Amino acid sequence: MSARVATTCPYCGVGCGVLAGVDAAGVVSVAGDPSHGSNHGRLCVKGAALGETVDLEGRLLHPQLRGQHGQFQRTSWDEALGRVAEGFSRVIGEHGPDAVAFYVSGQLLTEDYYVVNKLAKGYVGTANIDTNSRLCMSSAVAGHKRAFGEDVVPGCYEDLELAELVVLVGSNTAWCHPVVFQRIAAAKESGARIVVIDPRFTATCESADLHLPIKPGTDVWLFNGLLAFLFRHGVMDTAFVQAHTQGLAPALSAAEGDASDPADVARLCGVQTADLLAFYRLFARHEKTVTLFSQGVNQSSSGTDKVNSIINCHLLTGRIGKPGAGPFSITGQPNAMGGREVGGLANMLAAHMDLHDATHREIVQSFWASPRMASQPGLKAVALFDAILEGRVKALWIMGTNPVVSLPDADRARHALEACELVVCSDIVERTDTNRHAHVLLPALGWGEKDGVVTSSERRLSRQRPFLPAPGEARADWRIVCDVARRMGFGQGFGFDTPHQIFVEHARLTAYRNHPPADDGLPAAQRLLNLEGLATLSPRDYAELAPVQWPVNPKGDGSRRLFSDGLFAHADGRARFVATPARAPMHAPDREYPLVLNTGRVRDHWHTMTRTGKSPRLAGHMSEPYIDMHPHDALHSGVREGELARVHSRWGAMVARVRHGGDMLAGNIFVPIHWNDQFASDARVGGVVNPVVDPVSGEPEFKHTPVRVEPFPVRWYGFAFGRRRLPASELSYWTLIRGERFLRYELAHRERPKDGGAWARAWLGVTDADADWLEYEDRNTGVYRAVHIQDDRIEACVFLSARPDLPSRHWLASLFAHERIGDADRAALLIGEPPGDGVDAGPVVCSCFGVGRNTLCEAIRKDGLDTPARITAALRAGGNCGSCVPELQRLIAESRVAPEA
Structure with missing residues (x-):
């Protein structure tokens, strides 16, 4: 085993430290880093399975160009970079800088983010650079800026352990941020109370003292009601409010207008009045309260107001900047916060400066010595793809993300890419739903190969260090951007040779003119993001950089909490209460679309599965896309548990299997976000989601789309196992699941084969008439089973039935680990049950x-x-x-x- 390298997990924004190593056989092992402050050695199952995701199967290893007939051909880096630089320069010359755009990712490292933002805003002169982080945390950014004057998460994870009350809003923390949830569970064991506010009864609710299953979209009514309740009962830190805030009167007026009577609030939110009051009283009684919120708050057409309605309650009670107290936004991507620090959103400048502020623009342009500076906010994610479809944006560079799956109204995004003159994709995966529409594919480094910095949800900077060699011709994203920038004639600003040089420049910019206006004649902009203590790091210091939370003082010391002195980032040092009059979601259910679609994550998958889909361990928990719905809604829709159904909205449709998980309120359904055309026949839920966005943040409404559910009729259901890929695309429905030494397919089709044996042989690719072939068929019940055995080892099998209740897959999967199967297993394969007293472990x-x-x-x-x-x-x-x-x-x-x- 090579020496273990201290790096950082590439999944969610918790930012767990990882120790990674490679043995002599090339096998990667990972473990939690006990010295890392974010996780103290803990890892969730996704992090623990990282070693299963770093193989090169499916990797994009060489630059490729798409030919006239849509086929990609390998090319040289020189040719590919030249094509990108020439194409962008041509479009800019003919149509101006706003005719090009960049769509980047919270999975980029800070150094990658920094150089592409610098290229777009300071050299091309466009603010058309946005990120998939727009889809998950931009409402939190906007709420922070309105309340605090800057995008700041004031607390730290330690506060969760110190809290007396933890309120989880729109966050299935137990599944989506398990390491953070362990801290909350530890607090509960020490006597803390837990309240979960979520329309679904999720795994997180199992540990709650109180669950409020509010109607989707009613969070502002709930927290406006809390604000009014607290004020009415005198639960207010009067000294703090008077000395350190402003705007209470209009915020209270809006709150009391919506929520003067708790009974009315309970009715609007769809909860029992007694439960609502129990929550309000818990909040009132516990000085040490942390309100942790995530996508259920952010991903809304009123997401920013939801954020501010939560912050208002903490400002009224002075519960901010103190141990065990504060509002806490927890993000879904590993470097969403690092991207925010360098201005990776279309309405931001680097170093937490504002694009609309002329002084801030001058500061950044002066530091960069750049030839031009974007002066107007650029296009946010949804609007960006609308502009591409309308022909206003003609060249697009996508980095490390899959918008054809992840955007709302995703088919419109696909049509936009089809219409775009030049689409460039930097990625680690060769074939994605998005990459198929690219003109140029550029191979990037992946986790384990990249070198740089990420920032977690608690403002903790951590190093992501390489422990694997760069595969093929893959390059770091920052290097690719610099190579293109130099070819576009911008060499003076992009002469970086190492990520260390980029990070130090970023750190210097955070400290540049970062002070109150002085008498030296130079405009200044004081901001809390300040990495002054890291601005002179040597290459060795950078290589050895220990995790640290910003701001970082000149001595290199970090900061656990902010606002403990009551000073906020607005010019007058005061926080702002924000009036948040409640409003209903823009699209309400109706007779044609009577149900509300909610989307989100499952426990063991992440984003669009390009990484987690490689791990057999992670595929075992939730193997298929599903539609979770209340049994009454299923009955009314004419669908049954275990069968297939189609979800329709005004924007699109998808197909998945119906389940009754016991999690859903009547009138609501839930569909996970992860499956795409690489893993399923028709399961991109992004194509169903409405494209309405929050008017302040631009974040889409992923939690409230009116839909209907209807049967997806098929003649047979089935599953298959094979040691190689099978031609599932010819079937009406399929899902691909990776297992140990096999690929598994869940199948269904509208037509039943006339001859099951002939079809099975052809579909499994068994052409030898003398092959070791076992089969069983019962035409009366529609059951068919076939197994292909080669050298006494199971090679492939297919099981079909007119009903969805097929034999257990888990016992069959275990047979693929056997080098030989005996007579008892052969007989059992035909019967469809484990032999003798064999035990099926189950899901x-x-x-x-x-x-x-x-x-x-x-x-x-x-x-x-x-x-x-x-x-x-x-x-x-x-x-x-x-x-x-x-x-x-x-x-x-x-x-x-x-x-x-």
Whole structure:
């Protein structure tokens, strides 16, 4: 094993430290870094499985150009970079700088983000650079700036452990940020109370003292009601409000206009008045309160007002800048905050300066010595793709993101790319839904190969260090951008040779004229983002940089919390209460579209699955896209659990399997965001989501789209296993799941083959008439099973039925690990059940240790395991990342009410 390298996890914004190494056989191992302040050695299952995602299968390893007939051909870097530079220069020369745009990603490192923002705003002269972070945290940015004067998360993770009350709003923290949730669970064990505000009953709710299942879109009514309740009952830090804030009167007026009576608020929010008052009283009584919010708040047409309605309650009570207290935005991407620091959004400048402020523009342009500076905000994500479709933007460079899957009204984004004159994609994956529309593909470095800095949700800068060699001809994103910039004639601003040089320039800019206006005649702009203590790092210091939270003083010391002195970033030093009159979502359900679609993540996948889809361990928990809905809504829609259904909106449609997870309020459905055309036949939920955005932040409304659900009729359901890819695209429905030594497909089709055996042989590619072939068919029930065996090893199998309740996949999957299968297994394959007393472990619950539901239920029943800790002691389940603990609690509860066999 090589020496372990201290790096940072590339998933969510928690920013966990990772120790990674490679053994002599090239196998990557990862473990949590005990010395890292964000996670203290903990990792969630996604982080623990990172070693399974770094292989080169599917990697984009060489530059490619698309030919006239749509086929990509390998080319040289010189040719590819020349094509990009010439194309962008031509469009700028003919149509002006705003005819080009950049769409980047929260997965870029800060150094990558810095140079592309510098190129766009300071050299091309356009602010048409936006990021997929627009889709997840821009409402938090806007709310922070309105309230604090700057985009600042004031607290730190330690506050979650010090809190007496943790309020989780629109965040399934147990699944989406498991390491943070472990801190919350530790606080609960020490006596803290937990309130979860979410329309769904998620895994996080299993640990809550109180769950408020509010109607989607009613958060502002809820928190306006809380503000009015607190003021009415005298729960106010009067000295703090008078000395350090302004704007309380109009904020209270708006709140009381919407929420003067708790009974009215409860009715509007769809919750019991007693539960609403229980939450209000808990908030009133606990001085140490942290309100943690995430996508359920941000991804809304009123997301910014939701953020400010939460912050208003903390300002009224003075619960900010103190240990164990404060509003806390937790982000979904590893470097969403780093991108914000360098101005990666279309309405921002680098170093937390404002594009609309002439003084700020002058400061940045002076520091960069750039030939021009964008003077107007650029196009935000949704508007950007509208402009491409309308022909106003003619050249687009996409870096490290997959907008054809992730954007709302995603088919419109696809049409935009089809119409665009020049589409450039820098990526690590060769084939994505977006890359198929590119004219130029540029191979970028991936996690394990990249060198730079990221910033977590608590303002903690951490190094992401390489421990793998660059594969093929892949290059760092910052280097690709600099190469193009130099070819466009901007060499003077992009002579960087190392990420260290870029980071130091970024740090220097954060400190440049960062003070109150003085008498020296030079305009200044004081801001909290200040990395002055890192601005003179040597290359060795940079290589060894330990995690640190900004601002960083000249001695190199970081800052856990901000605003403890009551000084905020507005010019007068006061925080702002923001009036947030409540408003309903723009599109309401109606007779044609009677249900509300909510979208989000599942536990073991992330974004569009280009990384997590490679891991068999991560595929075991949620293998297929699904539509979670209330049984009454399913009955009314004419669909059944386990069968397929189509979700329609005014913008598009998708197909997935119906389930009743027990999580949904009547009138609402939930569909996960991850599946795309590489992993499923028709499961891009982004194509269904409405493109309405928040008027302040530009963040789309991912949580409230009116839809209808209807049957997706098929003649047969099935599944298949194979050691190579199978031609699933010819079928009406398919989902691809990666397993250990096999690929699994869930299948369905509108037509049943006349001859099952002939179809199965042809579909599995078995052309030898003498092949070792087992099959069983019952025409009366529509059941067909076939298995291809080669050298006594199972090579492929397919199981079909007229009904969706097919045999267990988990036992069959285990057979692919056997070098030989015996007669008992052959017989069992035809019967469709494990041989003898063989036990089917069932669907995976604990992905860290591969423990299935059936194994857990049997042990709970047989051995009386009545706590998650006892389950962990017996089976290890729940003993690593802890994200399955809520499901263990549910299984224990179910066992108590289950009838005796």
